[in-house]
Amino acid sequence: MSSDNKLKIDSISSTFGMSKFQFIRYFNTQTGITPYQFFLNTKVERARALLEKEKDIYLAVNECDFVDLTHLNRQFKRVYGLTVNDYLKQIQ
Structure with missing residues (x-):
């Protein structure tokens, strides 16, 4: 980072x-x-935008400086109410 x-x-x-x-x-x-919390929300929003564009979970983890997928999933679920995988399934 x-x-x-x-x-x-x-x-x-x-x-x-x-x-x-x-x-x-x-x-x-x-x-x-x-x-x-505002800082984390901004990172999650950036990860969501990357997911929509690239459809690559690990790119979002790395580009948005999350420790690992679990960290991203925990924050993503807190903001959007679903995991990264579930979100990707919804937008595809």
């Missing part, structure tokens, strides 16, 4: 003149989710 694909809460919070914990609380209050 390249360092560009990691969530850098310390850097983001200092940009807004807040501590890391102040930023997390503020973000959660404004959006209803934590910055990390």
